[in-house]
Amino acid sequence: xxxxxxxxxxxxxxxxxxxxxxxxxxxxxxxxxxxxxxxxxxxxxxxxxxxxxxxxxxxxxxxxxxxxxxxxxxxxxxxxxxxxxxxxxxxxxxxxxxxxxxxxxxxxxxxxxxxxxxxxxxxxxxxxxxxxxxxxxxxxxxxxxxxxxxxxxxxxxxxxxxxxxxxxxxxxxxxxxxxxxxxxxxxxxxxxxxxxxxxxxxxxxxxxxxxxxxxxxxxxxxxxxxxxxxxxxxxxxxxxxxxxxxxxxxxxxxxxxxxxxxxxxxxxxxxxx
Amino acid sequence: xxxxxxxxxxxxxxxxxxxxxxxxxxxxxxxxxxxxxxxxxxxxxxxxxxxxxxxxxxxxxxxxxxxxxxxxxxxxxxxxxxxxxxxxxxxxxxxxxxxxxxxxxxxxxxxxxxxxxxxxxxxxxxxxxxxxxxxxxxxxxxxxxxxxxxxxxxxxxxxxxxxxxxxxxxxxxxxxxxxxxxxxxxxxxxxxxxxxxxxxxxxxxxxxxxxxxxxxxxxxxxxxxxxxxxxxxxxxxxxxxxxxxxxxxxxxxxxxxxxxxxxxxxxxxxxxxxxxxxxxxxxxxxxxxxxxxxxxxxxxxxxxxxxxxxxxxxxxxxxxxxxxxxxxxxxxxxxxxxxxxxxxxxxxxxxxxxxxxxxxxxxxxxxxxxxxxxxxxxxxxxxxxxxxxxxxxxxxxxxxxxxxxxxxxxxxxxxxxxxxxxxxxxxxxxxxxxxxxxxxxxxx
Numbered sequence: 001x002x003x004x005x006x007x008x009x010x011x012x013x014x015x016x017x018x019x020x021x022x023x024x025x026x027x028x029x030x031x032x033x034x035x036x037x038x039x040x041x042x043x044x045x046x047x048x049x050x051x052x053x054x055x056x057x058x059x060x061x062x063x064x065x066x067x068x069x070x071x072x073x074x075x076x077x078x079x080x081x082x083x084x085x086x087x088x089x090x091x092x093x094x095x096x097x098x099x100x101x102x103x104x105x106x107x108x109x110x111x112x113x114x115x116x117x118x119x120x121x122x123x124x125x126x127x128x129x130x131x132x133x134x135x136x137x138x139x140x141x142x143x144x145x146x147x148x149x150x151x152x153x154x155x156x157x158x159x160x161x162x163x164x165x166x167x168x169x170x171x172x173x174x175x176x177x178x179x180x181x182x183x184x185x186x187x188x189x190x191x192x193x194x195x196x197x198x199x200x201x202x203x204x205x206x207x208x209x210x211x212x213x214x215x216x217x218x219x220x221x222x223x224x225x226x227x228x229x230x231x232x233x234x235x236x237x238x239x240x241x242x243x244x245x246x247x248x249x250x251x252x253x254x255x256x257x258x259x260x261x262x263x264x265x266x267x268x269x270x271x272x273x
Numbered sequence: 274x275x276x277x278x279x280x281x282x283x284x285x286x287x288x289x290x291x292x293x294x295x296x297x298x299x300x301x302x303x304x305x306x307x308x309x310x311x312x313x314x315x316x317x318x319x320x321x322x323x324x325x326x327x328x329x330x331x332x333x334x335x336x337x338x339x340x341x342x343x344x345x346x347x348x349x350x351x352x353x354x355x356x357x358x359x360x361x362x363x364x365x366x367x368x369x370x371x372x373x374x375x376x377x378x379x380x381x382x383x384x385x386x387x388x389x390x391x392x393x394x395x396x397x398x399x400x401x402x403x404x405x406x407x408x409x410x411x412x413x414x415x416x417x418x419x420x421x422x423x424x425x426x427x428x429x430x431x432x433x434x435x436x437x438x439x440x441x442x443x444x445x446x447x448x449x450x451x452x453x454x455x456x457x458x459x460x461x462x463x464x465x466x467x468x469x470x471x472x473x474x475x476x477x478x479x480x481x482x483x484x485x486x487x488x489x490x491x492x493x494x495x496x497x498x499x500x501x502x503x504x505x506x507x508x509x510x511x512x513x514x515x516x517x518x519x520x521x522x523x524x525x526x527x528x529x530x531x532x533x534x535x536x537x538x539x540x541x542x543x544x545x546x547x548x549x550x551x552x553x554x555x556x557x558x559x560x561x562x563x564x565x566x567x568x569x570x571x572x573x574x575x576x577x578x579x580x581x582x583x584x585x586x587x588x589x590x591x592x593x594x595x596x597x598x599x600x601x602x603x604x605x606x607x608x609x610x611x612x613x614x615x616x617x618x619x620x621x622x623x624x625x626x627x628x629x630x631x632x633x634x635x636x637x638x639x640x641x642x643x644x645x646x647x648x649x650x651x652x653x654x655x656x657x658x659x660x661x662x663x664x665x666x667x668x669x670x671x672x673x674x675x676x677x678x679x680x681x682x683x684x685x686x687x688x689x690x691x692x693x694x695x696x697x698x699x700x701x702x703x704x705x706x707x708x709x710x711x712x713x714x715x716x717x
Contacts, residue, residue, distance in 0.1 A: 157606060159620050173610070178617040190619060
């Protein structure tokens with residue numbers, strides 16, 4: 001279903017695994033120096049984990065846990081799994097730390113009633129629903145890093161649909177994993193470069209054929225700016241949450257918000273010219 | 274065009290077919306493209322000292338196109354020309370000064386000095402001319418489509434069964450390298466199961482020819498009137514429906530469609546806009562569309578497979594999951610590491626989403642060869658197989674060897690065109706009529 005394929009390059013001791021349909025995007029792993037057998041077994045674990053997370057967090061899959069919440073939480077409290085409960089609490093923390101700019105309800109986080117005593121959730125507004133799109137890839141990336149580290153992986157490049165990337169260790173012929181950022185409005189034109197070494201890079205922005213998908217939860221406005229924001233952090237989840245929040249933030253809010261996180265660097269690219 | 278050398282005429286395709294035959298062990302080639310079995314470089318050597326004596330009926334633009342293709346062929350000689358329209362006959366005679374001129378094709382068929390006849394006349398003339406020429410003991414090469422009506426097609430098919438003469442129809446895609454190779458790829462499973470077919474032909478042209486006097490309107494603009502033409506279906510779609518059947522190895526069971534005169538409301542009787550769906554027994558459908566008041570989409574014969582897409586007209590194919598924009602960064606990284614190079618890879622950017630998947634990585638069906646027919650010419654494109662199929666016919670005039678399956682393929686394609694017209698006319702689903710079925714047709 002997720003169209004998995006992999007190739008092992010003996011001469012370079014390099015493994016490349018690819019999933020073309022997972023959590024709404026594609027996924028690539030390049031793993032260096034672990035041999036064919038171990039690489040394949042790591043890949044198997046990664047596929048299983050990604051599919052498990054997809055089944056839990058994908059709001060477009062009617063059988064997922066988040067869909068079950070979206071269907072039922074407006075008419076009463078819905079008990080959730082331990083993992084979902086931790087995720088919801090985490091999303092609340094991020095909501096507070098970003099002064100409301102990261103919001104999985106996209107409109108009114110205060111209408112989300114988290115009931116710790118029952119580990120349950122209910123919506124206080126009939127049209128509320130959860131969208132974990134700005135969280136799921138970062139969360140998945142963290143889980144995958146745990147798998148990779150458990151298996152003894154030291155050098156790997158993980159690409160989650162281009163917008164979430166992690167460079168574990170370094171390139172076999174360089175001291176980091178160097179990635180360039182492409183301008184979606186001018187094909188092939190790079191706008192910036194990042195050298196990742198045990199760090200995550202998340203990118204958020206509009207593209208010519210996909211504009212207005214980022215909503216400011218504080219005023220409901222869709223962001224249509226021709227801009228792109230890149231955030232590099234140690235923690236892939238921080239990076240993922242911050243790029244989404246930064247697209248909505250006003251100029252004064254950005255610096256303030258960044259101070260609350262451990263950010264290695266962040267860049268905003270104006271792509272209008 | 275007449276300055277072409279012999280080599281350019283057909284040796285390229287002959288060698289290509291020979292190579293394909295070797296690669297696939299010969300038997301596979303015969304199974305999928307039996308009409309090509311004798312079209313090899315060896316066969317060209319065997320007949321090199323002989324000439325097929327060719328007569329042309331119809332010397333208009335398409336007839337002259339064939340003359341240009343025939344002139345450089347060493348194994349062909351144009352000995353006679355026939356037309357009722359003097360300016361065209363004069364122009365053709367200028368190209369072939371030694372050829373005898375006729376205005377009555379029946380008179381011409383009486384000549385014992387003619388081996389084969391090339392017919393490039395309006396569609397309503399195909400049936401009488403083909404049948405008369407076969408009866409006169411001539412080999413026949415006729416333009417597509419086969420004929421104007423289903424009964425005429427059946428009569429031609431029946432005549433071809435009874436004669437020992439060669440009968441070809443100009444279904445040139447059967448002799449086009451990229452179609453031959455592309456079909457082999459499809460039949461070998463490269464693009465998985467064939468799950469759909471999409472063909473279209475768009476032009477922005479009124480389809481009219483200038484008329485010197487009003488009396489000649491129906492004669493010169495024969496394509497526009499139902500008495501002489503079945504419109505877009507027989508003029509354009511026939512090639513494409515043939516390709517679909519070739520890919521599917523079967524014939525659709527039914528057709529629905531809508532046809533209208535949308536833009537060129539100039540007194541013509543045939544549709545300038547058609548949309549049809551043909552349905553095979555296994556549920557796979559051909560979506561066919563043709564419009565001659567907008568050419569943005571050009572022409573394409575597209576075979577959709579569960580693992581890939583074959584664009585036969587443009588000679589390219591694409592495999593599912595090979596999104597060029599998405600994995601180019603990763604591919605560059607893999608290539609870098611393989612070559613022990615360290616550099617930045619363009620991997621990062623706004624999120625990739627499957628629904629925006631537009632730029633698939635292209636593969637060429639025949640590497641290094643791109644004779645792409647943009648579909649805009651009313652006469653014929655260069656290197657689209659037309660000269661090769663004509664060369665094969667001239668060879669057959671010498672050897673007497675029939676072109677296997679060519680009549681059947683032309684019959685099936687033309688019948689589908691005419692059934693499509695019937696479906697549009699009567700605005701209902703038409704099932705393939707039993708009385709026109711032939712043993713060659715496989716429906717399941």
